[in-house]
Amino acid sequence: MTTRAMQVANIAFLLDRLAADTPPNQQIRELTENALEAIERRQKAGDASEGVIRWDVDWDNLKRTGEYKLSITDNGDGMTSQQMLDYLNALAVQGANQTQGISQNFGVGAKITALHRNSHGLVYQSWHDGKGSMVKLHRDDKEGVYGLASFELSDGPDWTPRIKDTFKPSVIDRNGTKVTLLGISEENNTCFPPEGRGMNWLITYLTNRYFRLPENLRLQVRVLTQNEEDWPSEEPSASTKTFNFQTVAGSKALFDQYAEAKGTVSLATADAHWWVFADPKEDSKKMSTRGGRTCKVGIVFQDEVYVHLTPPIARRILASFGIVFGADHVVIYIEPKKSLEVRADTARSRIIINGEDVQEANWFEVWGAEFREKMPPEIKAKIDEIMAKTERDPDGKTRERILERLQRIRDLLKPTRYRRDPQGTLRAAGEAPGGASGSAGDTQREGTSTGGGRRGGTSSDDYLADLVESDGELARQVVVSTKEPSVKWISRADGTREEGELEDLAAEIVGDSLSGDMVKANRDFRGYRDLLGFFSKEFNPGGDPAINRKIVEYIEEWMEGQLVEAIMTVRNLTNGRTWTPSDIDRALCSHALTTVMMTRFHVVERVKRSLSSDISKPSKAA
Numbered sequence: 001m002t003t004r005a006m007q008v009a010n011i012a013f014l015l016d017r018l019a020a021d022t023p024p025n026q027q028i029r030e031l032t033e034n035a036l037e038a039i040e041r042r043q044k045a046g047d048a049s050e051g052v053i054r055w056d057v058d059w060d061n062l063k064r065t066g067e068y069k070l071s072i073t074d075n076g077d078g079m080t081s082q083q084m085l086d087y088l089n090a091l092a093v094q095g096a097n098q099t100q101g102i103s104q105n106f107g108v109g110a111k112i113t114a115l116h117r118n119s120h121g122l123v124y125q126s127w128h129d130g131k132g133s134m135v136k137l138h139r140d141d142k143e144g145v146y147g148l149a150s151f152e153l154s155d156g157p158d159w160t161p162r163i164k165d166t167f168k169p170s171v172i173d174r175n176g177t178k179v180t181l182l183g184i185s186e187e188n189n190t191c192f193p194p195e196g197r198g199m200n201w202l203i204t205y206l207t208n209r210y211f212r213l214p215e216n217l218r219l220q221v222r223v224l225t226q227n228e229e230d231w232p233s234e235e236p237s238a239s240t241k242t243f244n245f246q247t248v249a250g251s252k253a254l255f256d257q258y259a260e261a262k263g264t265v266s267l268a269t270a271d272a273h274w275w276v277f278a279d280p281k282e283d284s285k286k287m288s289t290r291g292g293r294t295c296k297v298g299i300v301f302q303d304e305v306y307v308h309l310t311p312p313i314a315r316r317i318l319a320s321f322g323i324v325f326g327a328d329h330v331v332i333y334i335e336p337k338k339s340l341e342v343r344a345d346t347a348r349s350r351i352i353i354n355g356e357d358v359q360e361a362n363w364f365e366v367w368g369a370e371f372r373e374k375m376p377p378e379i380k381a382k383i384d385e386i387m388a389k390t391e392r393d394p395d396g397k398t399r400e401r402i403l404e405r406l407q408r409i410r411d412l413l414k415p416t417r418y419r420r421d422p423q424g425t426l427r428a429a430g431e432a433p434g435g436a437s438g439s440a441g442d443t444q445r446e447g448t449s450t451g452g453g454r455r456g457g458t459s460s461d462d463y464l465a466d467l468v469e470s471d472g473e474l475a476r477q478v479v480v481s482t483k484e485p486s487v488k489w490i491s492r493a494d495g496t497r498e499e500g501e502l503e504d505l506a507a508e509i510v511g512d513s514l515s516g517d518m519v520k521a522n523r524d525f526r527g528y529r530d531l532l533g534f535f536s537k538e539f540n541p542g543g544d545p546a547i548n549r550k551i552v553e554y555i556e557e558w559m560e561g562q563l564v565e566a567i568m569t570v571r572n573l574t575n576g577r578t579w580t581p582s583d584i585d586r587a588l589c590s591h592a593l594t595t596v597m598m599t600r601f602h603v604v605e606r607v608k609r610s611l612s613s614d615i616s617k618p619s620k621a622a
């Protein structure tokens with residue numbers, strides 16, 4: 001049997017399609033990666049001198065055309081003219097690396113991303129053994145194809161003309177490559193960011209992208225300013241103060257530099273790199289010019305960072321790692337171990353573990369649970385330090401009163417079983433047949449890994465429930481806490497509420513809505529502040545701090561009582577059929593808890609009564 005190999009009928013279409021799925025700065029990563037690989041090959045082959053990669057203006061091009069074009073130069077192994085023909089004008093080519101593979105090089109990097117974004121031209125100048133030649137890739141709009149452009153020379157057209165030695169960049173001795181990005185038109189200035197963000201886009205992107213950079217390597221970026229008119233017209237000498245090179249260190253080195261403590265926790269399937277920062281605002285500001293910030297979560301794979309999460313998602317993940325207070329002080333980057341089958345998607349922007357996207361497969365929950373058990377003392381100290389500021393009930397008197405009140409309605413805390421037709425069962429005598437299993441009350445534990453809702457009972461309803469798959473909670477362990485959650489009041493002024501946390505919302509359960517045992521309540525929330533204002537006006541026009549303390553105490557006590565009651569009772573609705581864990585998530589989300597805090601009539605009545613009785617006995621109020 002023989003096989004006639006499949007051909008690509010429309011490469012340009014395929015290339016455009018693939019490029020459309022990559023983020024705008026992907027070309028920077030791909031060209032940097034090609035340079036890193038070229039240097040590694042050169043060093044492995046015996047020339048161990050320092051590797052240099054420079055993102056710079058192509059000053060020669062500027063001199064010839066008057067246009068600023070971005071370029072990248074490396075002193076790697078370089079290419080011969082034949083190699084350029086072989087490697088650069090074909091997609092998914094093996095190249096000099098010989099490492100094509102699902103988890104390694106795809107061979108669809110720079111050509112897909114950089115060529116698509118530089119359809120006017122992507123010029124490769126490469127030196128091998130001191131001999132330089134060049135090619136120009138572009139999109140031929142007349143023909144509708146991508147490919148090599150011919151250079152029309154006096155003795156006829158050439159695809160890979162020799163380059164004069166005077167144009168060899170200073171970085172390159174005998175081997176190396178320079179790639180120039182001509183953009184999408186003659187006058188397209190490719191030194192500007194593709195998405196109109198600041199002029200430090202290259203340093204920011206590269207620092208964020210690379211977790212570690214190889215040793216014996218200098219990755220540099222030319223610093224440019226916003227205003228093109230101020231830019232130099234020829235390469236500035238190394239001694240000038242402005243427009244010089246900045247060296248990229250990678251995000252690990254950046255965090256290491258500013259953190260007050262750092263370390264790595266070894267988890268079963270990953271290393272968790274963590275950093276604690278003393279002053280999140282100040283440290284974030286200092287790191288911002290290089291794209292760094294605190295309260296961040298990332299995933300590291302093959303020394304690159306793939307997933308960049310910032311608040312509010314990062315805060316939620318950090319909470320699941322046990323960092324319930326002080327998330328602003330922390331950064332955690334997860335580096336999966338070799339035992340996991342990890343790979344990147346074709347666009348190199350997502351991480352796939354065992355065939356599933358990291359976030360969709362809830363890996364953060366798995367890592368977080370283990371991290372909580374192995375919490376580094378430095379992070380623990382930071383959490384405790386901030387949590388201590390929320391303490392206003394040291395002897396637990398308020399909580400005692402709240403629990404005592406709940407005790408008075410304890411029969412109401414456990415809802416009756418759900419029945420489809422309550423009328424019918426009311427008329428029937430004795431036990432209703434085939435009630436749902438596991439009525440609320442005790443801690444319910446269930447591995448629902450087989451999918452489907454809760455099982456139990458023998459009625460036909462339950463049988464049907466077995467066939468139903470409640471979406472999205474296949475592997476979720478259902479653990480309903482029967483303990484009253486504790487409420488911590490947070491505010492910006494106390495330093496217990498972080499910027500953007502619970503913004504204009506009243507309260508939230510920290511961690512899982514079914515089992516989380518801590519609730520954060522927001523003192524800065526409008527509904528709370530209005531209530532405070534209402535009572536201050538009526539009971540404390542003189543602004544007596546002692547009376548003010550009483551007002552706060554009573555308001556919080558009554559609101560806290562409502563929150564705790566709502567959470568307890570809603571949790572107890574869980575039955576896996578009419579109330580699944582995802583229903584509970586919705587019923588107890590921060591917006592829902594805000595609704596609870598907005599029912600203020602009874603709170604007002606109660607607080608009024610307490611204050612009136614205090615004020616009639618002034619000695620107690622003081």
Ligand SMILES: Nc1ncnc2c1ncn2[C@@H]1O[C@H](COP(=O)(O)OP(=O)(O)O)[C@@H](O)[C@H]1O
Nearest residue numbers: 034038078087095096097107108109110111177
């Ligand atoms: N800067 C460079 N220096 C030396 N060789 C290079 C350079 N860039 C690309 N090459 C060669 O071209 C081949 C194709 O590159 P590859 O990374 O596979 O695809 P892409 O160009 O799409 O990123 C490489 O294997 C390498 O041999």
Ligand SMILES: [Mg+2]
Nearest residue numbers: 030034109110
């Ligand atoms: Mg590549």
